[in-house]
Amino acid sequence: MIQEQVKNLIKEALENLNIKIENIVLEHPADLKMGDYSTNIAMTLAKNIKANPKELAEKIVAVLRQAQNDSLERIEAKNGFINFYLSRDFFTKSIEEILKKKESWGKSRILSGKKVMIEYTQPNPFKPFHIGHLMSNAIGESISRIFEFSGAKVIRANYQGDIGPHVAKVIYGLFKFGLPDKNLSISAKAQYIGECYSKGSNLYDNDENAKKEIDEINQKIYNKSDEKINQTYNWGRKITLDAFEELYKLLGTKFDKYYFESQMAPIGEKIVRENIGKIFEKSDGAIVFHGEKYDPKLHTRVFINSHGLPTYETKELGLTMVKFKKNNLFSKELDFSVVTTAIEQAEYMKVVQKAISIMHPNLEKRMKHITHGMMRIAHSIAHSIAHSIARRSTAEGATAEGLASSIKMSSRKGNVVTGESLIYDSMDIIKEKISERKFSDKEKEEIAKIVGISALKYSILKSSIGSDIIFDFEKSISFEGDSGPYLQYTAVRANSILQKSKEFNSGNKNEIPKEITNLEKLLYQFPEIINHVYQEFAPHYISTYLTELASAFNAFYGNTKILDNENKYIAHHLNIVKSFYQTMKNGLWLLGIETPERM
RNA sequence: GCACCCAUAGUGAAAUGGAUAUCAUACCUGCCUUCGAAGCAGUUGUUCCAGGUUCGAAUCCUGGUGGGUGCACCA
Numbered sequence: 001m002i003q004e005q006v007k008n009l010i011k012e013a014l015e016n017l018n019i020k021i022e023n024i025v026l027e028h029p030a031d032l033k034m035g036d037y038s039t040n041i042a043m044t045l046a047k048n049i050k051a052n053p054k055e056l057a058e059k060i061v062a063v064l065r066q067a068q069n070d071s072l073e074r075i076e077a078k079n080g081f082i083n084f085y086l087s088r089d090f091f092t093k094s095i096e097e098i099l100k101k102k103e104s105w106g107k108s109r110i111l112s113g114k115k116v117m118i119e120y121t122q123p124n125p126f127k128p129f130h131i132g133h134l135m136s137n138a139i140g141e142s143i144s145r146i147f148e149f150s151g152a153k154v155i156r157a158n159y160q161g162d163i164g165p166h167v168a169k170v171i172y173g174l175f176k177f178g179l180p181d182k183n184l185s186i187s188a189k190a191q192y193i194g195e196c197y198s199k200g201s202n203l204y205d206n207d208e209n210a211k212k213e214i215d216e217i218n219q220k221i222y223n224k225s226d227e228k229i230n231q232t233y234n235w236g237r238k239i240t241l242d243a244f245e246e247l248y249k250l251l252g253t254k255f256d257k258y259y260f261e262s263q264m265a266p267i268g269e270k271i272v273r274e275n276i277g278k279i280f281e282k283s284d285g286a287i288v289f290h291g292e293k294y295d296p297k298l299h300t301r302v303f304i305n306s307h308g309l310p311t312y313e314t315k316e317l318g319l320t321m322v323k324f325k326k327n328n329l330f331s332k333e334l335d336f337s338v339v340t341t342a343i344e345q346a347e348y349m350k351v352v353q354k355a356i357s358i359m360h361p362n363l364e365k366r367m368k369h370i371t372h373g374m375m376r377i378a379h380s381i382a383h384s385i386a387h388s389i390a391r392r393s394t395a396e397g398a399t400a401e402g403l404a405s406s407i408k409m410s411s412r413k414g415n416v417v418t419g420e421s422l423i424y425d426s427m428d429i430i431k432e433k434i435s436e437r438k439f440s441d442k443e444k445e446e447i448a449k450i451v452g453i454s455a456l457k458y459s460i461l462k463s464s465i466g467s468d469i470i471f472d473f474e475k476s477i478s479f480e481g482d483s484g485p486y487l488q489y490t491a492v493r494a495n496s497i498l499q500k501s502k503e504f505n506s507g508n509k510n511e512i513p514k515e516i517t518n519l520e521k522l523l524y525q526f527p528e529i530i531n532h533v534y535q536e537f538a539p540h541y542i543s544t545y546l547t548e549l550a551s552a553f554n555a556f557y558g559n560t561k562i563l564d565n566e567n568k569y570i571a572h573h574l575n576i577v578k579s580f581y582q583t584m585k586n587g588l589w590l591l592g593i594e595t596p597e598r599m
Numbered sequence: 600g601c602a603c604c605c606a607u608a609g610u611g612a613a614a615u616g617g618a619u620a621u622c623a624u625a626c627c628u629g630c631c632u633u634c635g636a637a638g639c640a641g642u643u644g645u646u647c648c649a650g651g652u653u654c655g656a657a658u659c660c661u662g663g664u665g666g667g668u669g670c671a672c673c674a
Contacts, residue, residue, distance in 0.1 A: 025615075025616095025617095027615075027617085029617095029618075030614075030617095030618080030620085030621070031618080031619090034618070038617090038618090040616090040617060040618095040655095043617075043654070043655080044654095046654075047653095047654070053654070078618080079617090079618055080617090080618085080654085080655095081617075081618065124674075127674095161674060164673075164674065165673060165674085166673080166674070261674090283671080283672095284671080284672080285672085286671070286672050287672095288671065288672085296602095297602060297603080298602090299601095299602080299669085299670050299671090300670090300671060301670095301671070301672090302671045302672040303672095304672085305671085305672035306671095306672060307672080309672090311671090311672065311673080311674085312673075312674050315674095342668095343603090343604070343667085343668060343669090344668060344669070344674095345669090345674085346603065346604080346668080346669075347602075347603065347668080347669045347670070348669075348670095348674095350603090371604090373604090373605090373667085373668095374667085374668090433637085459611095462611095462612070462613090462623095463611085463612055463613080464612090464613085466604075466605085467604085467605065467612095468605085468667075469611095470610090470611060470612095472610090472611075472624095475610095475611075475623085475624070478624090478637080479637035479638095480623085480624080480637065480638090481622085481623040481624060482611085482612075482622065482623040482624080483623085485637075486623095486637075486638095489635085489637055489638085490637095490638090492635075492637095493634085493635055493637095493638080496634070496635055497634050497635090500634055501634085504634085532615080535615095536615085540612095540613080541613095543613095544612095544613060544614090544622085547613095547622075547623085548621095548622080551622085554638060554639065555639070555640090557634080557635095557638080557639080558630095558636095558638065558639035558640080559639075559640090560634095561633075561634070562634060563634045564633090564634080577634095598635095599637085
């Protein structure tokens with residue numbers, strides 16, 4: 001890659017000057033006018049060797065200029081920085097490379113031979129598919145694809161809580177309120193089950209008798225002693241799992257492995273019981289792990305409760321061992337395990353991973369927990385009220401905004417906005433928007449699906465993982481600006497030119513312009529971006545890059561009439577458009593977003 | 600109370616310790632008989648507070664302030 005070439009040039013130049021340096025920082029200047037690459041070495045070195053940074057930069061540039069390289073047009077020293085300008089020749093060749101590589105443009109072999117398991121989505125059977133699951137799914141799917149693009153073998157895993165108090169609450173609710181109508185769709189039945197959870201949960205908190213009964217049901221689910229409970233359990237589990245499958249299909253995820261808490265509980269429990277007195281300790285009738293003994297920032301967690309039932313911690317422990325054993329991590333077959341969950345689980349996961357690390361020190365660096373924030377839904381009415389307050393007073397407005405504009409969604413309280421409803425609402429809004437277009441009904445369905453999902457996924461993946469997300473329907477679904485549909489629309493425009501060009505007689509207009517478009521200056525960077533993304537688990541670098549790229553394309557499109565007999569550069573321009581389309585398509589794929597041909 | 604995460608234009612976000620802090624939205628102004636105006640071009644506005652480290656801080660350190668999350672038998 002060109003990045004390495006430039007770094008090597010700098011290294012050689014410094015060797016000529018008898019200067020030693022460990023790592024060279026080479027970045028893209030924020031402003032394209034400052035060159036394609038830039039380095040700050042002169043400034044970092046200046047202090048050590050007691051030189052004037054600007055003079056040192058000039059000196060290094062003088063040596064650099066002696067090296068011949070067809071890819072470099074110009075090297076300059078400016079404000080202590082050394083800037084590199086790539087040549088016309090380089091850009092033309094990079095366009096050729098994109099056209100040659102097509103679907104594999106951006107792929108690398110960096111992680112070739114590595115096996116990585118990514119666990120994400122993790123909805124619980126018997127409970128609604130809520131917004132957190134949507135976030136985990138978007139992030140996990142994108143990270144999976146990024147790892148695949150980097151050459152790793154990826155195993156997509158989904159871990160689901162099909163056992164525990166939440167299930168007992170649902171079963172109690174089903175007994176009390178009855179089963180749903182047999183003729184309902186799978187999705188509607190699943191929704192009914194979700195409502196039973198909400199009702200059962202309320203009764204558990206407010207009704208002593210119900211609480212007692214639910215606790216008994218919970219025990220019976222574990223030991224499978226009651227045939228009626230078993231039947232209802234198996235029925236509900238299947239319905240909700242089938243409903244999830246429909247959503248995964250819409251979202252573009254296909255899991256390789258499904259793990260269930262019911263399977264992990266006995267495995268984890270065995271390990272915990274075997275290690276009582278060594279790692280785990282008895283305390284008030286429960287079996288616990290004292291995290292603070294190993295790290296003062298950790299705390300104590302219960303692994304087996306005083307009823308003798310394994311908690312989530314034990315199940316997680318069992319899961320981790322299964323993941324690694326089944327894939328022979330101990331013979332290094334699985335190299336890395338990534339788990340994506342909401343940030344609420346950050347602290348407990350640290351404790352569990354500590355317990356695992358003590359038993360298996362070789363696993364410590366192979367477990368990665370990625371946490372995402374909450375998604376909040378912008379409340380449009382509250383928003384406009386807060387806005388008018390904000391106009392009057394900045395300080396007050398900010399507070400009112402924070403209070404009024406967002407609400408946290410929780411399936412326990414039975415709020416109506418679930419991940420599932422968000423998906424279908426988005427698709428409906430798109431369908432409404434394109435209702436006037438001359439597409440067949442089937443095409444409209446397909447476009448609504450692709451664009452609706454894109455709006456959701458992009459609003460999750462556009463910001464760095466970890467912070468809360470404010471989801472604003474109007475903004476995300478609008479095709480304008482910083483949105484998934486904007487990227488898709490830009491790709492569709494490019495595709496439209498490419499289709500038209502087939503009928504356009506361009507003659508022999510294949511001159512190459514001297515000038516280099518901003519679009520070209522961005523296209524070649526794609527592989528570097530992906531490299532950056534996999535190292536930091538940060539899909540938002542792709543979103544940011546694609547938005548910049550789309551913006552550069554739209555500027556190019558707006559200022560250049562490509563299919564025009566006056567245009568001497570038709571062939572070159574069409575190659576740029578083709579490369580743009582390919583890059584956008586590959587980039588959107590990495591975000592888990594499809595590229596429609598029309599919309 | 601303790602621990603972890605966070606604080607950037609009115610709003611939502613970006614910025615491996617680098618150059619004049621970027622983008623979107625909202626407001627205002629132009630551009631459709633011309634490859635898809637769901638677009639382009641232009642205007643206005645931003646790093647919570649106080650210290651410190653550094654040639655250079657939104658970024659690192661210390662102390663505040665404000666918010667989120669977690670802290671024993673839920674997941």
